[in-house]
Amino acid sequence: MKTNRRTNTRRWRLAKHPLWDYLHFREFLVTALLTLIPLPGLSTSQIILILHHGNSSVYENISSTILSDLESICAECRTLQIKHLDIDDTPIDEILRTYKPGLKLIVTIGVKAAQLISKSETTIPKLYTLIPKSSAVSLNLDETSNRVSVIYLDQPITRQLNLIKLIMRDNQVLGVLLGPATTASRMQLESAAKNIGVPLLLESVTKEGDVGPALRRVLDGSDMLLALPDPVIYNRNTIFNILLSSYHNQIPVVGFSASYVKAGAMLAVHSTPSDIAMHIAESIRQFVFTGGIRSPEYPRYFSIEINRNVARSLNINLPESTELKQHLEQLEGK
């Protein structure tokens, strides 16, 4: 995992280097060669489609990282034909028809692509990635099938609670605002909090106008606010009000993305595209080797992002993010 991180770092460095184009070209050649070499366990024209919708750079980034990770972690996977397509350009049926003969696995990145594929009646194993837990329902997942699986975008609630537990003092209460998208995970949250030993104050909000008063109630009764991704509650209109209100009450906010930390949350546990790509690459390798796909999973790899300025303002002394990560990894048993 460390290597990955390094690789990532290097690539980031390379990306900035003038030789980046050249290297990029080299990687492209390698990938092209790999696809030409069939794996022993697989028939020669085995095709894995990585599909995404829209030209988000994150998707591109993930796609390419998957390939590079596969190269490093799976020598057998070199025979595979891994096709990276934007289904916004080509109709999904035409893609499936084109690649049907050797198609073994379809990996979608993002909700849109997943929804499009799930609607097509193909029986080919599918791995949906970067799916928020709240959106998973729309994919009609068969939890028992090993032909379809999901890698959620959200961090597992225990991981978040563990992190909070790490930085929270005893007897402090964690406040959580639940919106329409997150209210489903209320039970899970409550049980996880109970397990971990974090006192919880929950407030539900159904519309954006109620956020203020609800937030006031939560802030009045808690010492830290955990933000769960719910567009009704946490959007660009409300974010600063929430952050300001919280800090006005000297309550730190634990965000759900690096962006949130950047915007003002004190810290967040999240998965970077590299983390996600590694997770997908490992899932592909496993499919190559086992022919099956694991049940839906939360991101396996994660990062911790801390806004030191905020912490300092709130007069909270936080350990280094690596330290916290290690602690979490330990807690998760890795």
Add this chain to the structure above:
Amino acid sequence: MIFRRLSRIKTRSLLLGILPAAIMALTLTVYIINAQLANLNQSFQERGKAIADHSASLSIYGIFTGNEEILRSALNTIMEQADVVSVTVTDATGSVLSHLEHVDEQKPLSANNTSISSFSSPVFSLFIPSEKLADYPDQMEVEFQPLETRLQIGSVTVKLTDARLQKEQHRIVQNSLLMLATGIIITGLIAIGLSQSIIRPLVRLTQSVIRMRHGDFNVRVPEVSTGELRSLEVGFNAMADTLQHSQDTLQQQIEQATADLTQSMEAIEIQNVELDLARKSALRASKVKSDFLANMSHEIRTPMNGVIGFSRLLLKSKLSEEQKDLVRTIEKSAINLLRIINNILDYSKLEHGKLEPENALFNIRDCFENPVILLAPDAHAKGIELTLLIYRDVPEQLIGDETRIRQILMNLLGNAIKFTQKGEIIVRVMLEEETEEKCVLHFTVTDTGIGIANKFREKIFTSFQQGSAATSRMYGGTGLGLSICRKLAESMNGDIELDSTEGEGSCFRVALGLTKSQEQKSDTSSITLSGERCIFIDSYGYSGLSLQHDLIAIGLEVRKTDMDGLVKSGPDESDLVVLGVTNNQIKSGAAETMIETINSFFKLPLLVIASTSERSEIEELERMGASRCISKPCTRAVLHRAITELLAGDKKSPDTSGPAAVPDYSGRHFLIAEDNPVNLQLISTILKESGAEITEVKNGKEAVEKVRREAFDLIVMDVHMPVMDGREATSVIRSMDSDRKQTPILALTADVIPEHRELAFDAGIDGYLVKPIDELELWGIIHKLLGSKSRVGSRSSRFSTDSEAKPFRTRDIEAALKIAGGRSKLMETLFNRFIEELPGQLESIRRCAANRDWPGLAKVVHRLHGATAICGVPAMNRLVEALEKAAHNGHENEITGLLNELEREAALLLSESTRRSPP
């Protein structure tokens, strides 16, 4: 007053200094105040807005959380700011979240007429981060779409009071006005200060100019100013110097001129005195001339009197025909000479304007008939027909100067006869214009003589001018006649004009403005015939016409015919035949034929009216068979008498041209006072013919002595006499008359100056005759004076009229008019009143006389005298006067005699007045 004050230079300059500055300052102040107030207002508004914005930003969290406490704590800082009255926070729905207000300060502020301004500001949620919150596109199930605009989560309303603003505004206005006032005052002071330096010299100058205008040229102004004013002052002083100098010079000149003028004045004064002296001497000279003329006329007339008088006496004596012719020539020459002298005298008198026309009632017919008849012999001698035509509309009587009119007529007629060789001369009398009181009498003398050339037409009216030199040579004459005529005509508001064609004849037209008589005297020929018929034969035009008129006028029924007509018609019922014959007919023998013819046809009285004055010819005609022959033209009276006598069968010879019949005054005693022995002898001779006893004296004094000693029936007195003249003697005699009967005094004079005549009448004379003495006139006037006392009835003179020469007429209208100042109405009124009162007064007189109450009588008579003196009754006046004297003296016999006379006179007057105005 205000305008005058404004017009003063001081006020004007002050206004000039202050007004523009004041206007500018005022404008600026108004602008600045406005700008400042606007600024204040704007900053107030901006501040309000800023506070509201600030409040909004402070309220974001409070609104977001809906926490009032937070809002209050956040907004407390706002409330602490000045002017803020209240802050109200509402959420997006408009419901009030928080309301903060200064309760205590609100009331006094609002009471202080201040207003509250509201400022609202929306509260937006905080800014939107540029980055997404999610790391991945699908991290949140629905990515919230950002709003186009910022989300408004509520609003804040801040209310600010403008108390402080108003205070500030007041302060600014106050300060600005204060500054304005101060500025204007300072400007005014500076203007006054500056203008003083201009005004004071100007005022000094103005006052100096005013003083100079009032004549004080010594005034000077101090030369203390600077610049133009100094030039003005210097100039003024120089001008004053010049003016003073010129004034002094002028003064000197005036004094010099005055001195010169005084000298001139003195010279003029001297000249005036000299002129006055000269004028006086001229007047004296004029008087001397008058006197000279009077004397001259006297001196000339006296010998002429002798010449004419004695030649007439000589004619009466037994002389041969040859001698008679010689004497007649002497008489005629003397008369001509006298006429010339009279003309010269008349002219001289007219030149001096001494001939004031008289205003007396006169008979038109008499006035014109007499001169015509007088001059008829001259015309007949030349064979010229002379005709007088008096038109019917001409009144019988008019008021005017008869003598003058006669004089004019005589002159014109004389000229006409003189310059006419054959043909006729017609005198026409007519009325031209007529009003109620006045009329213009118009008479023309038309002849068929030599005429007058156009170029001499005006010239002949000039003194000493005649038609031409040739005329002068041929006809002689003084050339005064026409100019005298013109002057006479002009003196009677008239004019004289001439129409003439040389060689054919002339026509002189005279127009005279005369006053009409209010009473129309009954026609002199009122004794008319009663329609006896007569045949009238006259072949000659105008004289025939005139005769016919006269015949009709005296009451005859006239049938005019000619000889042929007479022969044809044969005898008829006529009573009389009147035949008019011309001079030529007599000379040619035609007249004889006509008389014979007529006598052969009719056995009727035949009256021949012949154009001849020759006694012999008249007698010849009578011898030829005319029952009676009279001269033509004849007066209406003569005609009437002749016809009456003819019809009565009386063939009495006419007396027209014989020597005057001498009345018989034997037994009477006449006194003659005359210094000139010739005249004395003449008068004496004439008067002796009457058989009267004559006493002669040589002067007035002697006359007085004579009268004192013995009584005379008549005194004939020359006016000009040595020792005591006639006037004085008359006065003395009149003064002696008091106790006896008044002796009639007849004055004789050669003097024609009217004043002298007046003076003589004033002295008490009763009659007046101008020398040379006409015998007829003399007898006429003596007859009048002696009146009924004459035992022999004397025949009336041709010249005597009712209105002339009678010393004491019953009624004298002329005198009455004079007294009444020519106002006939007044005269009438006076006379009527007198007549009304007369019977009563007479009764009183009779009563007094019966009682022998002489003083009472005198009183009553005196009262009557007052009335008689002004009513134009001279006879009664004289009687009353005498009676008054007699009553005073108590002479019973005299009183009785006078009373009888008075009764008689009164009866006459009363009967006359009754006749004039029948009841």
